[in-house]
Amino acid sequence: SSGIPPATTTAGKEMQAHILKLRLTAVVRTREYFLAKFAELARPRTNVRMIQVNQLLRYGDLNDFLLTAAPDVYQEVRDVYIESMGKTLHALFRTYSAQLSRLDSRVANRNDLIAIDDATLRDAFSTKVNMTKRADAFCLADRVNVLEMATAADRQPILAHVALAEGERYPYEIIFRSICTHLMDAATNEYVFARQFFKENGADAFTAIFSRSLSLILEQTENYLFNCHDAIGILLMIKLSHANRRIMKSRNVDMLDGFFDRVASLLWPRLKMIMDAQLRSVRGANSKKLGGVELHAHYVSRRYAEFTASILLILNKGKKTAAIERTASGASVGRSAASASQQQKQRSNSDADDASSIHLAGPSHRGSAGDMLVSDLANLLEETVQLLERLAEVHSTNKKKSIFLINNYDQVLCIFQERRVAGKEVNRFAELLLQQRELFVEEELLQGFSKMIAFVQQTEGQFARSAAGQEKKADVNQAVVEGLVREFATSWKQNIELINRNVLSYFSNFRNGMEILKQVLTQLLLYYTRFQDIIRKVYRGKPPAFSKDLVSTTVILAEIKKYALSI
DSSP states (O other): OTTOOGGGSHHHHHHHHHHHHHHHHHHHHHHHHHHHHHHHHTSTTOOHHHHIIIIIGGGHHHHHHHHHHOHHHHHHHHHHHHHHHHHHHHHHHHHHHHHHHTTBOOOOOTTOOSSOOGGGGBOTTOSSBOOSTTGGGTOOGGGGHHHHHHHOTTOOOOOHHHHHHTTOOBOHHHHHHHHHHHHHHHHHHHHHHHHHHSGGGHHHHHHHHHHHHHHHHHHHHHHHHHTOOOHHHHHHHHHHHHHHHHHHHHTTOOTTHHHHHHHHHHHHHHHHHHHHHHHHHHHTOOTTTTTOOOSSOOHHHHHHHHHHHHHHHHHHTTTTTTTTTSOGGGSOTTSOHHHHHHHHHHTTTSSTTOGGGOSTTOOOSSOOHHHHHHHHHHHHHHHHHHHHHHHHTTSSSHHHHHHHHHHHHHHHHHHHHHTTOOSHHHHHHHHHHHHHHHHHHHHHHHHHHHHHHHHHHHHHHHHHHHHTTSSSOOOOOHHHHHHHHHHHHHHHHHHHHHHHHHHHHHOSOHHHHHHHHHHHHHHHHHHHHHHHHHHHHHTTTOOOGGGGGOOOHHHHHHHHHHHSTTO
């Protein structure tokens, strides 16, 4: 070639025109091929993935050719694909969401509050309060299984046409899970395809393709939340969102992070509104609004216990398996501050507002919405305790007040135990129950043994002051002591039998009643033992004549065992 560039030769110049013509022909045919395939994507019942893999990615080099040979045509092809695929996905999600919306069971309404006006709970044609309706608004039951469904390897969304044909109904969190499952699968496939087909322009193409579909889902979620009063469902949706974020992270697809953030910004404020409504209902309740108070457990305590147990169970769901994913605020009580700080730095960008990381281990020191939920639960606990105390004041005697409070505290603890809930709520109600049991024991014993108890307490106080030199030696009236001895000897069995009948009638929970009965009878035995000790101190070495009427503690204990086992 003698150093002459081929393109400058006569033959080279002639070939350039042919090459340019061939290139233009290739561009036209490539454009027509891609546009034809893109048109197929919009057809109903089209297997989009098959077309992408077998008919588009197989000729991905042609798309690279367009980028270098005809950038304008490449841009046109890219825009057509974005438009076509965007419309296809938008139509699919719009149709699927519309079908699923017909399956919503609407678990809760605005009247599903812990403390609600008595008239609201009555049937239209009955004066009886109907407590069977809308139980799911407070009870978690098997709704928590949706969290396991979300992370299962074989998770499957709802087949809308099948569910409609069979008349199925689902809580909204299951519908939300199905929509998100479809979204994540579609996003994963489309992200992989866009990065392979459009190379460095793939991320921008993905964003443009899904913009309308994501806006549609967000709009539908917002419309649902506008009239949603189901705190359990919303919290499950929050947990689902964080689980979905972790799934997408495991797939190395982060393009939906903004969507998950928007979902969280919709869910948390609505949950806060519902929690505030529950707090207001309890704070403003009284016996008149609630339709009167009896000795048995009130429905308010059952609703509170079910609601709180449900919230705590959801917060703790997957706590162990997700320990690595959680921030330092989700650490257990015993974790050191230094270790917590290190973990927070490592995971500062990982589900920072995850509700699973805000259990009762204390504040996370980041002011998250999850901490706000824990604070609301603490406030709800105190307001419920105060409400029960207000309701107890309706009763005329201290004894009836204690019976009412014991029944309610015991009901709360029983529900917590059945749901296997642990936390400060359990400890608080256990302490309150113990206090009221002690008060009831004293009140019940005063019914048949008030004179002996008063004598024991008064005389022991005199002995104590005498020993301290505050007053002279205690003086005991022998006639009074003799009267107490004979009165106890003649009536103690009948009084124990009366105590047994009373306790069994006061407390609906048999196990609770037996515990209280044992406590009452044990306290009676202790009082009588102290009474005998006083007699021994007063009449040292010279037993009085009425000593023969003293009942042996062994005899009393044998009688007690007939009523209360395991003493």
